[in-house]
Amino acid sequence: MSFKFSRREFGKAGLAAGALATLPISLVRLAFADSAQDFTFAYISDSHIQHIKGKEFVRNWDQGLKRAVAECNLLLPKPDFVIYGGDLAQLGTKPELDHGAEIMSACKHKVHYVMGEHDYYLDLGEYWSKLFGPHTYSFDHKGVHFVVLNSILTTDEWTFKRWPTAKQRMDEMAGLDNPNGSPFMVGEKQREWLKKDLEKVDKNTPLVVLSHSPLQKIFKNWNFWTDDAEQVQAILKPFKKVNVLYGHVHQIQYNKIGNIAFNSVMATAWPWPYPQSYALAESHLPVLTVPMNRADPFFERDATGWQFIGMNSGRVNATFQLPDNDTRKVAYNTKTDKPEDVSFQDPAKRIPPQNHY
Ligand SMILES: [Fe+2]
Ligand SMILES: [Fe+2]
Numbered sequence: 397m398s399f400k401f402s403r404r405e406f407g408k409a410g411l412a413a414g415a416l417a418t419l420p421i422s423l424v425r426l427a428f429a430d431s432a433q434d435f436t437f438a439y440i441s442d443s444h445i446q447h448i449k450g451k452e453f454v455r456n457w458d459q460g461l462k463r464a465v466a467e468c469n470l471l472l473p474k475p476d477f478v479i480y481g482g483d484l485a486q487l488g489t490k491p492e493l494d495h496g497a498e499i500m501s502a503c504k505h506k507v508h509y510v511m512g513e514h515d516y517y518l519d520l521g522e523y524w525s526k527l528f529g530p531h532t533y534s535f536d537h538k539g540v541h542f543v544v545l546n547s548i549l550t551t552d553e554w555t556f557k558r559w560p561t562a563k564q565r566m567d568e569m570a571g572l573d574n575p576n577g578s579p580f581m582v583g584e585k586q587r588e589w590l591k592k593d594l595e596k597v598d599k600n601t602p603l604v605v606l607s608h609s610p611l612q613k614i615f616k617n618w619n620f621w622t623d624d625a626e627q628v629q630a631i632l633k634p635f636k637k638v639n640v641l642y643g644h645v646h647q648i649q650y651n652k653i654g655n656i657a658f659n660s661v662m663a664t665a666w667p668w669p670y671p672q673s674y675a676l677a678e679s680h681l682p683v684l685t686v687p688m689n690r691a692d693p694f695f696e697r698d699a700t701g702w703q704f705i706g707m708n709s710g711r712v713n714a715t716f717q718l719p720d721n722d723t724r725k726v727a728y729n730t731k732t733d734k735p736e737d738v739s740f741q742d743p744a745k746r747i748p749p750q751n752h753y
Contacts, residue, residue, distance in 0.1 A: 422661045424641070435538050436473055438505070440464045441481030441643030442663030444514060445496040447489055457486070460664030461496065465503045476537060478505045481643030481661055482512025482548070482608035488566050490523055497527045508535070512608045512644065513548040513580065513619075518566040520555070521546070532586050534593050540602045543593065547582050547607035547622050547642075554578040572618050572668070579616060579623040580609045587624065590631050602637040610642045612651060612658055618668070620645050632656055650726045652734045659726070 422439035443461035446454040461484075468478060480500065485492035493515065500507060509528040511521060521531055531546035549555075559565040568576045582590075597603070605611065611628050614620040622628070632638045638656045646663035725738045 435476045436471075437477050437479060437537075438468050438471060438475040439479045439481060439641065439661045440468065440664060441479075441510075441661050442483040442512070442646055442665055443496060443499075444483055444486045444663075444665040445492045445499070446486035447491045447495070453492075453495055454486075457665045458495075458499070461499050462502075464664045465499060469502070469504045475505055478503055478507045479606055479641075480507050480509045481606070481641075482510040483514040483643065483663075483665075484509075484512065484524075485515050487563075487570060488515055488518030488524075493523055493527060508542070508544060508606070510544055510606050510608050510643070511546040511548060513569050516546075516548055517555075517569040518562050532589060540604055541594075541597050543590065543603065543605045545582055545586055545590070545605065545607045545611075545628075547609045547611060548580045548644075549583045549586075550578040550581060550623075575617075577619055579621055580619055581623040582607075582611070582628050583624070587627055587631060590628070594631065594635070597635075599634050600636055603632065603635050603639065605632065605638065605640045607640065607642045609644045610649065610658060610660065611640050611656075612653060614645070614649065614651075620649075629653060629656060648724065648726065648737070650737070657728070 422441075424437050424439060440461070443464075444457050445461065446457055448454065468475065484496040484500075509524075511524065511531045515521065515524045525531065532544060534541065534543045536542070555565070559568065568574060569578070571577060594603075607622070609622045610620060610625075611622050612625050613622070633654060636655065640656055640658045641661060642658070643661055643663065645660050646666060646668040647660065648662075649658070649660040651658040727736065727738050728734070729736045
């Protein structure tokens with residue numbers, strides 16, 4: 397598989413770059429040596445539709461998703477399908493999931509859904525399943541094997557025994573920096589399923605694994621973390637071209653572990669700040685007690701944005717357009733053999749981490 401990607405190509409296809417500058421979606425393009433095989437898919441994530449009362453919902457989150465769907469319908473080339481990356485709802489209620497599903501129903505493309513913790517912990521995914529189908533599944537598309545995992549499960553003790561009500565369970569898991577939360581995991585049952593699912597797949601077939609939480613360990617205290625990440629990575633190890641795309645973190649992240657390239661996608665709702673450090677030392681923990689910390693609360697698209705992701709021979713190059721921020725590009729550096737944020741390799745251009753003290 398080879399990949400050729402340029403923003404100009406998308407511009408030529410009918411969308412002016414300026415018009416794309418605030419799209420709260422991601423567009424992924426997989427291109428092959430035979431260009432007839434090229435395809436794109438779009439990725440929308442983390443809308444956190446939040447019910448107030450009656451027919452009232454938090455406007456900003458509604459607007460982020462509506463806009464993403466509208467823009468998705470206008471994309472040229474047309475994406476072959478759309479991934480919804482999880483956290484459609486804020487507290488997993490029927491009104492939120494119904495409202496989210498209604499907004500998504502305007503999408504003209506087939507949508508594959510990924511489970512987020514905000515969708516799950518009220519009724520353990522029951523109503524979500526009625527609307528969107530299974531939590532774990534795979535599909536093949538033009539020579540690429542896609543796997544969707546529910547990565548936000550946790551221990552039975554936490555899920556079934558600790559909380560007097562389902563609502564309290566949901567509220568505890570919904571807090572970003574809540575010590576009463578519990579680390580996410582894929583769990584043994586899905587890992588066994590994954591092994592079986594991949595048995596029939598040729599080791600040269602490109603894999604795209606879609607999860608909500610990162611299938612790697614970044615920052616436990618905010619649950620930017622999957623507890624059995626190493627075990628999942630071990631199952632993916634025999635494959636030559638593996639990409640993990642995830643939501644949940646509401647910010648730009650990228651990494652490579654062994655053969656696996658990791659990239660996050662943007663949220664349509666709000667950004668999470670970058671902690672002063674992702675180090676798991678107590679002295680580095682950010683103080684964060686405001687659930688929706690926005691750099692500019694009066695600009696509803698602040699620090700959301702869109703990205704084009706190109707996969708070149710199984711590697712991800714991502715170009716981010718961020719309203720009121722410099723464009724950023726995370727590209728695979730073949731010399732260092734890892735993805736790098738291109739501009740931020742220049743120390744003069746680095747932006748110091750946000751200070752929350
Ligand atoms: Fe989220
Ligand atoms: Fe999440």
